[in-house]
Amino acid sequence: MKNKGLWLIFICMIILAGCSKKGTEGDYPAAIMVNDTIYYSTGEQLSGEVNESVVIRNITSYTDEMPAKNGEANFNRDLDSEYTFTDEGLAVCIDNEWILFKQQE
Structure with a gap:
């Protein structure tokens, strides 16, 4: 009976150790670095149009x-998203929006 209690404590310790892992995918808000500054998604669609004459760049690498x-950026593994500056801020094209x-701040 005593060994059963020790095994239960041991199993609980293993489970708790596994749950404490930090830095797993999904822990960070959607973000991109441009000109040495990190920009975070507002989740809002750009209210105006993107001026096609401005420089539009592609995301060059992905990180978890x-x-x-x-x-x-940390939100698109395919590296097909474009980004550009607008009057409202940085705009990133995600799923054609x-x-x-x-x-x-």
Whole structure:
């Protein structure tokens, strides 16, 4: 009976240790680094149109963490998203919609 209680404590410790893992995918808000600044998704669609004459760039790399280099994002593994600056802030094209990203205040 005593061994059964020790096994139960041991199993609980293993489960708790596994649940304490940090830095797993999904722990970070959608973000992109541009010009050494991190911009976060507002979740809002851009209210205006993107001026096609402005420079539009593609995301260059993906990370499971917070972006650490210019052009890197943590929300699209396919690297097909475009981004550009607008009067409202940074706009990123996700699923054919321009989503507004802003610096955290």
